[in-house]
Amino acid sequence: MKKTDNQMLVIFGASGDLTARKLIPGLFNLHLAGHLPKNFVVLGASRSDMSDEDFRDRVVYKSPYLKDKIKDAPESKVKAFADVLYYEDLGKDYDTDYAPLRKRVEALKDKHDTSGNIIYYLSTPPTLYETVAKNLADAEMNTQNHGWKRLIVEKPFGYSLETAQNLNKGLHRFFEEHQIYRIDHYLGKETVQNLLVTRFSNSIFEPLWNRNYIHHVEITNAESVGVEKRGGYYDKSGALRDMFQNHLLQLVSLVVMEPPIGDDAEEIRNEKVKALKSLRVMKDEQTLYDNTIRAQYVASEINGNKVKGYREEDGVDPDSTTETYAAIKFYVDNWRWHGTPFYVRTAKRMPTKVTEIVIHFKEPHHQIFQESGMHRDNKLVIRIQPDEGILIKFGVKVPGQGFKVERANMDFYYSSLAETYVMEAYERLLLDAMQGDATLYARADEVEAAWEFVDPILNYWKSGKDVRMYGYAAGVWGPENADDLIDGNGIWRNPGENLADDPGYCVIC
Numbered sequence: 001m002k003k004t005d006n007q008m009l010v011i012f013g014a015s016g017d018l019t020a021r022k023l024i025p026g027l028f029n030l031h032l033a034g035h036l037p038k039n040f041v042v043l044g045a046s047r048s049d050m051s052d053e054d055f056r057d058r059v060v061y062k063s064p065y066l067k068d069k070i071k072d073a074p075e076s077k078v079k080a081f082a083d084v085l086y087y088e089d090l091g092k093d094y095d096t097d098y099a100p101l102r103k104r105v106e107a108l109k110d111k112h113d114t115s116g117n118i119i120y121y122l123s124t125p126p127t128l129y130e131t132v133a134k135n136l137a138d139a140e141m142n143t144q145n146h147g148w149k150r151l152i153v154e155k156p157f158g159y160s161l162e163t164a165q166n167l168n169k170g171l172h173r174f175f176e177e178h179q180i181y182r183i184d185h186y187l188g189k190e191t192v193q194n195l196l197v198t199r200f201s202n203s204i205f206e207p208l209w210n211r212n213y214i215h216h217v218e219i220t221n222a223e224s225v226g227v228e229k230r231g232g233y234y235d236k237s238g239a240l241r242d243m244f245q246n247h248l249l250q251l252v253s254l255v256v257m258e259p260p261i262g263d264d265a266e267e268i269r270n271e272k273v274k275a276l277k278s279l280r281v282m283k284d285e286q287t288l289y290d291n292t293i294r295a296q297y298v299a300s301e302i303n304g305n306k307v308k309g310y311r312e313e314d315g316v317d318p319d320s321t322t323e324t325y326a327a328i329k330f331y332v333d334n335w336r337w338h339g340t341p342f343y344v345r346t347a348k349r350m351p352t353k354v355t356e357i358v359i360h361f362k363e364p365h366h367q368i369f370q371e372s373g374m375h376r377d378n379k380l381v382i383r384i385q386p387d388e389g390i391l392i393k394f395g396v397k398v399p400g401q402g403f404k405v406e407r408a409n410m411d412f413y414y415s416s417l418a419e420t421y422v423m424e425a426y427e428r429l430l431l432d433a434m435q436g437d438a439t440l441y442a443r444a445d446e447v448e449a450a451w452e453f454v455d456p457i458l459n460y461w462k463s464g465k466d467v468r469m470y471g472y473a474a475g476v477w478g479p480e481n482a483d484d485l486i487d488g489n490g491i492w493r494n495p496g497e498n499l500a501d502d503p504g505y506c507v508i509c
């Protein structure tokens with residue numbers, strides 16, 4: 001096990017939802033598993049007027065996200081965890097003098113002997129990332145003379161290529177790149193990491209992992225929920241910014257990348273950047289028209305319950321043209337993938353919550369079993385969630401005379417590794433940052449390369465000629481023309497059951 005130095009975690013935006021929902025539960029799990037260092041302190045900082053006790057109540061004792069865990073844990077363990085959580089009120093604004101914060105940090109450092117190692121976690125609105133970094137620097141809280149300093153930055157990282165570049169430049173004024181950890185919680189998912197292992201520690205997949213054997217690659221990220229209480233945020237973001245630019249392009253980079261020379265963070269990230277840079281950027285309107293589909297969910301009834309359409313959601317503009325469904329077809333311009341189409345889609349209000357990568361292999365070059373009825377491809381399905389696992393679909397002979405071929409499944413589920421505890425994404429990523437391992441964090445050039453691909457699509461959707469916003473009834477697999485994106489007579493693999501009672505399609509504008 002890697003060593004975790006004594007340290008302090010300062011969370012900016014500590015009164016927000018993410019702290020209670022993900023960060024503290026992640027830390028609590030690390031505490032129970034004995035992964036936290038001996039001397040460790042969390043200092044929450046934000047604009048709410050709270051005492052240490054209020055903060056502990058909010059994120060531990062009265063937290064709905066820890067309720068079940070706490071019930072099962074010994075009281076002394078819970079108390080030991082809560083006792084190292086502190087809170088500092090920053091006043092009205094994050095843009096303020098951090099001298100009082102520094103004083104508090106110094107006092108806690110001395111009290112708990114945390115040796116001056118500090119992670120600053122930015123869980124504030126993104127417009128404040130640079131402000132917080134600057135104020136930390138002004139208060140000389142970014143210096144590394146007595147202990148290292150690291151900065152974890154939440155998504156969204158930028159709103160476009162230009163804003164992401166500016167943010168990188170802004171942060172680099174106060175922190176060096178090796179101190180910055182851009183979090184993408186998909187990289188904390190076990191099956192996402194397993195993609196690297198599947199590809200690079202088996203000799204059976206990698207030889208086939210190229211244009212000669214793979215017909216196309218399909219990635220689906222579906223959520224059954226709508227925008228819930230985040231309409232205000234989501235309406236300014238949309239599916240492409242919210243999921244595709246970050247989480248899904250991270251998955252794409254792991255599928256596309258060349259084998260790194262080792263498992264060092266920089267080696268892996270170098271290959272991921274190369275992969276993202278090799279995505280063919282779509283420039284002209286016709287290409288963008290032909291290869292992208294956006295849509296919004298409209299009101300429907302799911303299992304007898306009325307479900308609002310996107311434009312009726314709280315915080316959403318009734319004339320909104322923000323997409324809740326995005327499907328993109330693209331190519332990768334390198335030796336390995338020349339001519340192999342990639343189809344990637346993400347959406348809210350789909351029939352089920354599922355994320356999976358499907359590698360469709362080419363049909364055998366010569367069909368011996370003419371009457372087999374099976375001219376379909378072999379598939380490798382990598383299920384990221386919910387039932388994390390891997391499935392291979394291949395042809396087997398049906399018993400009896402002749403050579404009738406049937407499709408068989410060979411599957412592996414993570415849940416079958418009974419004794420193995422699978423860490424939550426945030427838990428894993430926090431521990432990595434605490435240990436200085438940036439492998440599963442996005443580097444500046446990686447984020448910018450992803451924006452480079454996404455920017456022209458966003459611009460086209462904003463003001464392109466003939467651009468359409470399709471509608472799909474909440475609870476179905478997207479708009480009627482979704483399959484048009486797939487070459488030939490291909491269709492999306494729609495995993496799970498369609499729960500919608502009343503599917504329907506339309507063009508909204």
Ligand code: BG6
Binds near residue numbers: 223242243
């Ligand atoms: C977040 C998006 O980054 O990821 C949300 O902002 C989305 O809109 C969420 O619901 C999905 O994460 P997961 O882990 O549930 O697939």
